[in-house]
Amino acid sequence: MRQHDAAPAAPFTLRLAQVDDISAIEWLDAFGTSPHRAISRDVDKYFGSVDPSVHERNLIFLAELAPQMATDAPFRVVGKAELLLAPTMLISDVGYIKRVVVHPHWRKHGLARAVLEYVVQQAPLLGVRSLDLHVWEGNAAAVKLYESLGFALRHRELYLRLPLAATAEAAVVPTAERAAPDEHA
Ligand SMILES: CC(C)(COP(=O)(O)OP(=O)(O)OC[C@H]1O[C@@H](n2cnc3c(N)ncnc32)[C@H](O)[C@@H]1OP(=O)(O)O)[C@@H](O)C(=O)NCCC(=O)NCCS
Secondary structure, eight states: OEEOOSOOSSOEEEEEOOGGGHHHHHHHHTTSSSOOOOGGGGHHHHHSOOOTTTSOEEEEEEEEEOTTSOOOSSOSEEEEEEEEEOOGGGOOOEEEEEEEEEOGGGTTSSHHHHHHHHHHHHGGGGTOOEEEOOOOTTOHHHHHHHHHTTOOOOOOOOOOOOOOOOOHHHHHSOGGGSOOGGGOO
16 A cells, blocks of 8 residues: 655545455446446456466556545545556566546546556556556547657557448348358359
8 A cells, every 4th residue: 555645636645456356446447438337247357366377457547535534435545546467477568557537526537547657656566567448539638648648659540330221131041051161153
């Protein structure tokens, strides 16, 4: 556990999440931009003793309000960032940052910056030599945050979608009964 020491508007501590934090993490996730996940169904990946040589690991770094901070919120954990580590057998030294979120009430208090600086400090101790992340370019707050920490653009991606006409016939024909493309050739 690390005490934030830069005289922030909201004093908080930074620490790694434990199993007891699952409810707080799920609550906080609801204020983020990432899709829903059932963390309690995947506890081993987050908190278990999985073999790191063959399993990816997901470490969750939290910002927790200091005890003297009064809050009506159900949890004192109000900011987080997650670090995904590839299985060591893949010989990857790139960590992936995801699910960065701060509770709306506590934004602009330096929490996201502090959590990410904590990740940046801890990641080399885990064998990570660089950090990647994706962010929607319209998310000005997040882009500014990441750039201010030194993240630089590697490439832009296009997000494509093909709308499919859902027909009753398509829904009932099992995949196995469909003709393979080369049977029509
Ligand atoms: C993006 C987010 C995590 C920032 O959290 P935060 O705790 O408010 O950020 P901080 O207070 O640590 O701000 C750090 C820097 O980020 C940038 N920033 C944060 N909020 C900003 C805003 N609303 N507008 C512009 N820049 C902003 C600034 O550069 C800021 O530094 P500064 O205060 O010295 O100018 C928060 O707004 C959030 O949870 N958003 C919803 C979830 C999300 O979009 N997550 C990122 C997904 S990729």
